[in-house]
Amino acid sequence: xxxxxxxxxxxxxxxxxxxxxxxxxxxxxxxxxxxxxxxxxxxxxxxxxxxxxxxxxxxxxxxxxxxxxxxxxxxxxxxxxxxxxxxxxxxxxxxxxxxxxxxxxxxxxxxxxxxxxxxxxxxxxx
Numbered sequence: 001x002x003x004x005x006x007x008x009x010x011x012x013x014x015x016x017x018x019x020x021x022x023x024x025x026x027x028x029x030x031x032x033x034x035x036x037x038x039x040x041x042x043x044x045x046x047x048x049x050x051x052x053x054x055x056x057x058x059x060x061x062x063x064x065x066x067x068x069x070x071x072x073x074x075x076x077x078x079x080x081x082x083x084x085x086x087x088x089x090x091x092x093x094x095x096x097x098x099x100x101x102x103x104x105x106x107x108x109x110x111x112x113x114x115x116x117x118x119x120x121x122x123x124x125x126x
Contacts, residue, residue, distance in 0.1 A: 005026055006027025007025075008023055019051050019054070021041070025057065033069060051083045056090065058090050059091035084111075099113075
């Protein structure tokens with residue numbers, strides 16, 4: 001019997017109202033993964049008046065979402081969408097590029113897909 005690993009690793013840095021959120025997504029994300037991570041993100045952003053959030057997502061080990069987890073992801077984007085300035089999606093699968101384009105519908109800022117981590121970080125931090 002093989003056990004598959006899935007979930008998020010998260011890093012949050014804050015300087016005044018600027019928030020840098022780093023996520024590594026692995027495997028197939030579940031509703032339970034979002035029940036764990038959403039309160040962490042909500043709490044970090046609630047402590048800041050008018051947060052300006054830059055997000056780096058490492059999706060190189062991401063296989064996708066369960067349907068309910070995809071809904072959770074959409075709700076998270078709708079809740080904080082006007083706080084996101086930039087989202088850099090670093091990945092290696094074509095569907096991730098499409099996901100980055102769809103994300104633009106739900107956030108006020110910009111999102112882009114990159115196959116090169118250094119280029120993603122450079123774009124995000126400029």
